Amino acid sequence: MKVGSGFLGMVLVLSSWLNAENNYQNIDYLLEKYKLESDLSKITKSESNGFVDIFTRDDIERMQAKTLFDILKLFTIPFISRTNINSTMFIKPSQKSMPMMGVRIFINDHDISASVYQSGALICGSITLDNIDHIEVYRSSASVEFGNETSSVIIKLYTKEPSREEGGKIRISGDDKGSSYLSVYQGKTIDKDREYFFYANTNKINREEYYNKGYPLKSDSSNSNIYANYDYNRWTFEYGRFQSESDPFLGLGTQATPSGGDIDTTYNYLHITKILENDLRIQSSVDIIDSSQYFQDKNGIYAGNYGFVQNYLLNTTDKIVSLIFDKTFKYNKNSLYIGGFYKHKHAEVEGNFDTKSLSFKTHYNLYSIYLEDKYNFSPTMMGIVSLKGDYYRYSSSEIEDKNKYIFRLGAIKNINKFQIKAFFTKTYYAAPLISLYSDDKNVPYKTNSSLKFSQPTLHSFGIRYKEKKNIANFRISYIKLTYPIAYDPALGFINKDKTFYVQYEASYTHKFDIKNRITLDVYHGRRKDMMEYSPPYGGHIVLHNSYKKFDFFNMLEYRASYSDYNVNVDASYDWTLGVRYHYSKDLLFGIKGENILNKGYRQIYKGLNFPISINDRKIWFNMEYQF
Amino acid sequence: MKKFIVLTLFISSLLGSAVEIEKGIYKTILKALFPTKKVIKVWSDDPSKKDLFESIPGIKVVNEKKIADILMLFNTLNVQRNSNQMIFANGYLILQRNKGVVVGGFYWQKGRPNLIFIKNRLEKVGIVLPTNLQKYIEDIK
Numbered sequence: 001m002k003v004g005s006g007f008l009g010m011v012l013v014l015s016s017w018l019n020a021e022n023n024y025q026n027i028d029y030l031l032e033k034y035k036l037e038s039d040l041s042k043i044t045k046s047e048s049n050g051f052v053d054i055f056t057r058d059d060i061e062r063m064q065a066k067t068l069f070d071i072l073k074l075f076t077i078p079f080i081s082r083t084n085i086n087s088t089m090f091i092k093p094s095q096k097s098m099p100m101m102g103v104r105i106f107i108n109d110h111d112i113s114a115s116v117y118q119s120g121a122l123i124c125g126s127i128t129l130d131n132i133d134h135i136e137v138y139r140s141s142a143s144v145e146f147g148n149e150t151s152s153v154i155i156k157l158y159t160k161e162p163s164r165e166e167g168g169k170i171r172i173s174g175d176d177k178g179s180s181y182l183s184v185y186q187g188k189t190i191d192k193d194r195e196y197f198f199y200a201n202t203n204k205i206n207r208e209e210y211y212n213k214g215y216p217l218k219s220d221s222s223n224s225n226i227y228a229n230y231d232y233n234r235w236t237f238e239y240g241r242f243q244s245e246s247d248p249f250l251g252l253g254t255q256a257t258p259s260g261g262d263i264d265t266t267y268n269y270l271h272i273t274k275i276l277e278n279d280l281r282i283q284s285s286v287d288i289i290d291s292s293q294y295f296q297d298k299n300g301i302y303a304g305n306y307g308f309v310q311n312y313l314l315n316t317t318d319k320i321v322s323l324i325f326d327k328t329f330k331y332n333k334n335s336l337y338i339g340g341f342y343k344h345k346h347a348e349v350e351g352n353f354d355t356k357s358l359s360f361k362t363h364y365n366l367y368s369i370y371l372e373d374k375y376n377f378s379p380t381m382m383g384i385v386s387l388k389g390d391y392y393r394y395s396s397s398e399i400e401d402k403n404k405y406i407f408r409l410g411a412i413k414n415i416n417k418f419q420i421k422a423f424f425t426k427t428y429y430a431a432p433l434i435s436l437y438s439d440d441k442n443v444p445y446k447t448n449s450s451l452k453f454s455q456p457t458l459h460s461f462g463i464r465y466k467e468k469k470n471i472a473n474f475r476i477s478y479i480k481l482t483y484p485i486a487y488d489p490a491l492g493f494i495n496k497d498k499t500f501y502v503q504y505e506a507s508y509t510h511k512f513d514i515k516n517r518i519t520l521d522v523y524h525g526r527r528k529d530m531m532e533y534s535p536p537y538g539g540h541i542v543l544h545n546s547y548k549k550f551d552f553f554n555m556l557e558y559r560a561s562y563s564d565y566n567v568n569v570d571a572s573y574d575w576t577l578g579v580r581y582h583y584s585k586d587l588l589f590g591i592k593g594e595n596i597l598n599k600g601y602r603q604i605y606k607g608l609n610f611p612i613s614i615n616d617r618k619i620w621f622n623m624e625y626q627f
Numbered sequence: 628m629k630k631f632i633v634l635t636l637f638i639s640s641l642l643g644s645a646v647e648i649e650k651g652i653y654k655t656i657l658k659a660l661f662p663t664k665k666v667i668k669v670w671s672d673d674p675s676k677k678d679l680f681e682s683i684p685g686i687k688v689v690n691e692k693k694i695a696d697i698l699m700l701f702n703t704l705n706v707q708r709n710s711n712q713m714i715f716a717n718g719y720l721i722l723q724r725n726k727g728v729v730v731g732g733f734y735w736q737k738g739r740p741n742l743i744f745i746k747n748r749l750e751k752v753g754i755v756l757p758t759n760l761q762k763y764i765e766d767i768k
Contacts, residue, residue: 027742027759030652034740037645057738133738164735166719189720192702586737626737 033514041134044158047412048374048384050141050423051462051475057133057160062544062553064578064592064622066173066181066203068105068157069125071135073557073576073615074540076523077503078103078153080125081534081603082614084256085263085293086219086249088125090153092501093525096533096564099454099485101429104151107227107240108159110271111148113345114289114318123265124155126223126244130171130183131199133160140423140460140477144372144386145337148324150406150427152456159227162187162195173622177206183225193233201225208616212608215257218247236273241266252312253297256607260296261312265289280327289318302489304443309353314444319346333376340369347433351444360439364399367391370406384410384423392430398449399436404428417467425458431485435493446492452483454495471509478502499528515546535559535572535601553578553592557601564604569611574600580622590622646679652733652742654683659756660713660730661696670695672703673717700725713752726767730754743767 041054055071065071069088072080078090078098090098105112105124112123138154146154165187173181183201190196202224210217226241243266251258271285293314295301300308326339343366351358370388377383386408393401410423431451438447462475479502483495507521522539538559545552557574578592595615602611661667668689669680676699680688689695697713700706704724708714716722716732722743730752731744744756746766756764 027652027655027763030648030655031740031742034645034648034652037648038740042645160738163719164738166734166736169737191720192704 029514036514039134040158040161040164041136044134044156045136046138046145047421048382048410049145049154050138051421051460053137053139055135055137059544060129060132060135062551062578062580063555064173064553064580064590064620065129066620067125068127068129068135068155071129072125073574074542074555075137076505076507076521076538076540077139077525079535079538079559079601080614081601082125082219082249084250084605085252086221086246087123087263091534092503093523093538094527094532094534094536095501095525099429101432101454102151102456103153103155104146104149106146106148106154106156108157108238108271109146109273109283110238110240110269110285111146111322112267112269113149113287113320113343123242123244123267126221126225126242127157128181128183128201128203128223128225129157130169130201131159131185131197131225131227132157133164134158140425140458144370144388144406144408148341149343149366149368150388150390150404150430152425152427152458159199159229160185160187160197162197162229162231163189165197167627169624169626171622171624173620175206175618175620177208177616177618178204179206179618179620180204194231196230197228199225199227208613210612212250212256215259217250217256217258217612219249221246234275234277236271238271238273239269240271241268243267248295250605250608251295251297252301253295253299254302254308254607255297255299256605257299258295258297261294262292263294264292266291278327280325283322283324285320285322285324287318287320287322289316289320291316291318303353304438304446304492305441306353306356306443309356311352311354312444313352315350317348319348320344335374335376337372337374339371340367342367345433349434349438353443356443358439358441358443360437362394362396362433362437364392364394364433367393380414382412384408384412386410390430394437396437396449400450402453404430404453417465419464419466421460421462421464423458423460425456425460427456427458429454429456429485431493435485435487442492445487446489448493451485451493452495454484455482456480457482469511471507471511473505473507475505476503501528502526515544515551517544518542532562533564535562549582551578551580551582559601562604565606565608567604567609567611569602569604570599572599572601573597574615586626588624590620590624592620592622594618594620650679650683652740653680654686655760656715656731656733656742657683657686657697659760660715660754662754662757664696668694668696669699670697671699671701672706673699673701676701697730700729713748731763 039056041056045052078092081089081091083089090103092098136156141152141154168186170184181203185199187197204222207219221244223244229238246263248258248261250256251261267289269285269287273283275281295312298310301312303309303312321344324341329336346363348361368390372386375383388406390404406427408425413420431453436447436449436451457480458477460477465472480500482498486496487493503525505523509517509519511517519542524537541556543554555576559572561571562569575596576594580588580590582588595617598617600613600615602613604611657667666687668687670689670692677688680686697715698708699715699717700721701717713730714728716725716729719734719736722732722734730748733742742763744764746764
């Protein structure tokens with residue numbers, strides 16, 4: 001096969017090294033193995049919360065990942081793409097997209113939330129990773145143990161632990177398109193009771209420019225991230241900030257012919273955690289999200305009841321105040337987790353649409369109580385029951401208050417080298433505020449205050465085989481979705497007929513030794529109506545290798561062909577190759593080629609008669625120095 | 628995060644494989660520091676490490692500090708010792724606060740476990756490390 005022959009050649013060369021006797025002296029080998037076996041993910045991961053995939057610190061570093069988007073490239077179901085306004089979107093195979101409420105992102109225990117759009121997943125692509133120790137991805141989750149708003153996919157990012165840093169790092173990267181990336185962090189323990197971590201990043205990402213009917217489609221962005229934490233005794237104070245300025249890409253025009261515009265987002269949060277002597281944990285946080293979306297399109301942008309406009313400006317401010325408490329009780333064979341939270345979600349919306357304007361404020365309060373009991377029937381068998389009650393109280397009398405419940409049953413059984421997991425989850429996705437409420441003009445969207453929340457019911461089964469050098473996984477999920485939400489320009493937000501979806505995943509990892517391994521995965525998703533609006537199946541081959549002072553990361557991603565809006569897309573092959581050279585223990589240089597074959601996944605957009613690659617063909621140069 | 632610190636105290640019970648490797652590392656360190664001793668008497672300020680040390684052949688954990696050959700410090704920033712006793716730091720801050728007296732350290736820094744032996748302390752007690760540990764000797768004042 002011609003396509004990917006370069007990748008396969010690389011696989012053969014690297015494989016020939018794998019059987020070579022390793023050069024580690026005994027103590028070097030022990031220290032390296034100790035580092036891997038002591039990874040913090042081994043402490044934080046929770047097998048009972050669903051199907052969990054881990055990206056360790058070592059994985060993230062070897063991948064030379066800069067943003068969460070780089071990690072999301074390894075996702076199977078859902079996989080990632082980008083929206084017409086250059087933000088990250090999640091797609092399940094064969095589906096057009098996945099509801100953004102279906103994915104939640106946490107930084108430590110802080111939920112990156114939102115009022116207007118309900119989920120912070122929109123900004124996730126710009127979250128940078130140099131302050132992140134490891135990432136856990138939970139699927140078929142009920143979100144109960146994470147004690148927050150509901151979702152079926154949870155992405156948990158854990159920041160680096162100061163007591164493991166006792167120093168800092170500076171990282172500088174740039175690519176052949178003129179992008180730049182600079183990050184610096186420092187973490188220290190001050191004494192037995194106090195420690196701190198500080199991180200700052202600034203980056204400018206230049207993207208390939210396309211043209212549609214003579215109009216440039218630009219998607220360059222400038223971003224900055226700040227994260228800081230301070231621990232004192234049993235108090236933790238965390239501050240985070242994400243700021244992003246992006247070109248409009250295709251914009252919101254019906255013909256995707258933008259003549260100007262930009263999207264600015266600033267997300268600030270403060271999160272305080274106190275663990276009392278009796279291990280009751282109390283958390284309080286404040287989130288403020290400012291978003292400004294400005295689009296120009298002479299061929300018209302649809303703005304609800306205002307009809308078509310050429311200038312579209314929508315400013316939103318979200319303010320979220322949260323108070324969360326939880327505690328775990330352990331007795332005999334039970335581990336009982338109990339918690340509750342209160343959230344006040346406030347939204348301010350202002351807009352200008354040519355000569356017309358819009359301004360309104362609204363809010364709602366969300367009260368939640370939840371419990372989860374894990375019962376160990378035997379040392380090899382665990383049963384899980386989760387219950388959650390969420391009570392939505394809206395300030396607008398137009399929207400009916402809602403009481404929603406989540407129920408989940410699970411079982412985990414270990415049989416020698418096999419682990420079997422089965423979950424039944426009855427949950428819901430809260431409708432975004434922007435779909436429920438606007439002012440009486442119904443601008444910029446035709447809202448629907450009687451819109452019902454989508455209600456997925458998940459049946460999931462997984463089996464894992466694990467021994468010293470081999471791990472194999474197979475997972476299948478059947479999802480019934482009642483009241484799916486869609487947007488129809490004529491009718492506005494509506495609930496559609498119930499539907500179902502089936503997804504299959506299989507993966508196999510072989511570890512040659514502690515630094516060399518190969519992973520293969522394949523996935524498939526099928527809609528009830530058998531339509532294929534995105535690749536119905538795909539897979540990855542991922543190689544992690546080391547040779548003397550060099551580390552190699554190879555990934556070939558395959559996604560099947562598909563068509564939508566009368567545009568056909570051939571099968572895609574996205575090859576990423578990263579090489580790191582450890583000049584010394586503290587200084588390394590890296591080079592990474594992305595979408596090397598220039599045959600990576602291309603997304604079809606409404607109003608555009610050609611697809612656009614989500615990853616540009618690029619070469620990144622990287623330097624990291626630890627101090 | 629603080630929760631990690633709380634959890635780290637119990638890390639040995641959570642990470643069985645890591646504990647086995649940790650045991651191998653301490654065995655290498657202690658055998659290198661006491662090459663001729665048949666039984667090495669170890670005192671530790673962390674009770675949770677007692678099982679780990681006792682499972683190493685040739686190691687005896689003692690409760691009385693003054694009869695120990697080596698003091699393994701995991702928590703104590705400043706410790707009193709006999710002049711013939713060695714001190715080994717098992718934390719970055721402990722190493723920094725006791726540079727003048729510790730013979731070496733095994734600790735996390737820059738996201739990785741580090742092992743060092745301090746040159747002038749080794750010379751003072753007349754220890755020559757085996758070849759595979761020589762590269763871990765540092766000249767720290």
